[in-house]
Amino acid sequence: MRLLQKAGAVFDHIIDSLAGVAGALVIAMMLIICYAVVMRYFFHAALGWSVEVSEYIIFLLAFLGAAWLLKLKRHISVDLVLTSLKPKAQALLNIATSVLGVIICLVIAWFGAASTIDHFQRGVPVVQTLAFPKFTLLLFIPLGCFLLSIQFLRQSYDHVKAWKAIANKEQES
Numbered sequence: 148m149r150l151l152q153k154a155g156a157v158f159d160h161i162i163d164s165l166a167g168v169a170g171a172l173v174i175a176m177m178l179i180i181c182y183a184v185v186m187r188y189f190f191h192a193a194l195g196w197s198v199e200v201s202e203y204i205i206f207l208l209a210f211l212g213a214a215w216l217l218k219l220k221r222h223i224s225v226d227l228v229l230t231s232l233k234p235k236a237q238a239l240l241n242i243a244t245s246v247l248g249v250i251i252c253l254v255i256a257w258f259g260a261a262s263t264i265d266h267f268q269r270g271v272p273v274v275q276t277l278a279f280p281k282f283t284l285l286l287f288i289p290l291g292c293f294l295l296s297i298q299f300l301r302q303s304y305d306h307v308k309a310w311k312a313i314a315n316k317e318q319e320s
Contacts, residue, residue: 159218162294166215169208176204195276203284210291214298235317238310245303252296259288
């Protein structure tokens, strides 16, 4: 059990660090956009790369911050049905949706990894204003989805503990 706690602490550190990187990227994007606006309006010099870099940053944000958001329970959730259920049913539905999240994220991570490896092996470039290997962007899909699947698995475990506590409380009553 101690090993799981250490692994959990390491995992938390990883996703917290990636969230910090995502936050720094948001600031960098803001600065890039401000710089582009100043250059365009005051110096009549368009920066074609600024929009492209901002698009890549937005793409990266989704995969760098998803597991952290789930850890903080800030992910999107539709609780309209959930709040109308009894606590035991809520816990069961939470378990089911978390397990489904694990499965979906692992499938996306698997196919994302396969696509990333394929693009790496074939040397596919991104051909826009900036030219670079496409796999460098695609790499964030399996990475982010794998981390998100681990967080969903941890969340599933927490929901199972909550369900057991509710079941024990009902038995005692």
